[in-house]
Amino acid sequence: MKKILLGTFLLSASLFAANIVIDQKNNKFSQAEIRVKVGDTITFTNSDPFAHNAYTDEENNEFDLGSQKPNESKVVHVLGKGKFLVECVIHPDMALNVVVVE
Ligand SMILES: [Cu+2]
Numbered sequence: 001m002k003k004i005l006l007g008t009f010l011l012s013a014s015l016f017a018a019n020i021v022i023d024q025k026n027n028k029f030s031q032a033e034i035r036v037k038v039g040d041t042i043t044f045t046n047s048d049p050f051a052h053n054a055y056t057d058e059e060n061n062e063f064d065l066g067s068q069k070p071n072e073s074k075v076v077h078v079l080g081k082g083k084f085l086v087e088c089v090i091h092p093d094m095a096l097n098v099v100v101v102e
Contacts, residue, residue: 024052029096058084
């Protein structure tokens with residue numbers, strides 16, 4: 001019985017994983033800070049008519065989306081707890097703080 005309950009719980013947890021959409025528009029990320037959970041996904045969509053990028057060096061969630069063309073979306077999986085800064089290598093003023101709450 002315990003095993004069945006645990007299985008149900010894990011299935012429910014994955015069903016509740018959220019996807020947060022962040023636009024890259026007017027040389028900004030559409031939000032300055034987001035709160036997410038491990039297992040959530042973040043979709044970065046370039047809504048500008050020129051290339052953007054998104055990356056972080058934070059060791060638990062390291063990623064680099066490379067060059068994103070206009071209208072291109074790329075998805076990142078939140079892998080670890082903590083707090084990190086996402087930047088655009090092309091536009092150093094672009095910043096998104098990500099707080100992983102659990
Ligand atoms: Cu950019």
